[in-house]
Amino acid sequence: MTELKLLYMFICEYIAKALYKSKVFLKFTNMVNILRYTNSWQNQRKSWFHFILAIFACCHLLVSLIATSGLLYVSHYNYPGGDAMKKIHELIPGHLPIHVHIDVFAAQTGVSRFYQINNNWVYNKSEEVIPGQSDLHSFSHMLVAVTEASKNSMDLYHDTHTVLARVAAYDKVRFSFRHIPPVIVERTGKIWILKRHYHQEGHY
Numbered sequence: 001m002t003e004l005k006l007l008y009m010f011i012c013e014y015i016a017k018a019l020y021k022s023k024v025f026l027k028f029t030n031m032v033n034i035l036r037y038t039n040s041w042q043n044q045r046k047s048w049f050h051f052i053l054a055i056f057a058c059c060h061l062l063v064s065l066i067a068t069s070g071l072l073y074v075s076h077y078n079y080p081g082g083d084a085m086k087k088i089h090e091l092i093p094g095h096l097p098i099h100v101h102i103d104v105f106a107a108q109t110g111v112s113r114f115y116q117i118n119n120n121w122v123y124n125k126s127e128e129v130i131p132g133q134s135d136l137h138s139f140s141h142m143l144v145a146v147t148e149a150s151k152n153s154m155d156l157y158h159d160t161h162t163v164l165a166r167v168a169a170y171d172k173v174r175f176s177f178r179h180i181p182p183v184i185v186e187r188t189g190k191i192w193i194l195k196r197h198y199h200q201e202g203h204y
Contacts, residue, residue, distance in 0.1 A: 070183055080169035080190035082110025084143045087165055088193055094118050098140040101129055105145030106191055109169070132156035142194040161194035 036057075044054035084106055092098060099122040102111050107125050116123045124139065136142075137160055144157070146166070168187040175182050 070181075073181065073183060074170065074173060074185055077170040077185050077187060079110030080167045081106035081108065081143070082112075082115065083169065084167040084191045084193055085111050085115040087167055088141060088143070089115075089118070091165060091193070092141070095120060097121065099124065099138060101126070101139040101142045103129070103142070103144055105147075106143040109190075111143075136160040137196065140196045142192075144192045144194055146189045146192055157194060159197075161196055163192050164195040165193040167191040167193065 040050055040053040040057050043050040045051070081102070085102075088100065097120045101124045104127055111125075129136070129139075136157070139161075141164070142157075142161060166189045169190040171186050171188040174184050174186060176184055
């Protein structure tokens with residue numbers, strides 16, 4: 001009877017997971033997992049069925065750990081805005097008063113107030129900036145997303161800015177068992193760091 005109840009719990013849980021995707025329900029199923037796995041481990045010596053469930057629980061936890069670690073490894077390459085902010089702080093001396101424009105893509109991919117660490121700098125996130133406009137001269141540096149549209153519009157920046165650095169980020173994943181870990185993250189340029197023409201040290 002106990003075996004049938006456990007089997008019933010397995011079936012109900014996986015059907016429910018397929019039907020519902022809400023965070024509250026996932027938290028509930030995680031709690032059910034914990035209780036079920038604890039029960040299976042404590043009763044593994046009572047029957048072959050419990051023993052198999054205990055082995056399944058261990059395998060499930062191992063697969064979950066590997067999958068979570070893999071996703072964490074891949075996801076940390078997916079924040080080019082944060083990487084660009086880190087890069088620009090490395091490239092530009094902190095005592096220089098500069099004016100940095102951060103575009104929408106950069107702001108959405110890792111740029112936060114935690115990176116606005118220099119009181120001598122102005123961090124600007126205005127969305128009204130259009131390539132080719134005269135007000136681009138007011139920005140000593142810019143973080144610009146690399147898209148097909150921006151590649152075509154780079155000529156509009158040539159009169160005011162030049163590329164200081166490029167920041168790469170996640171593009172796709174491929175697997176190769178010749179490498180450790182076997183997951184290889186391929187990256188491509190996502191953000192340009194631009195600097196204004198004809199600047200001199202101390203006059204950005």
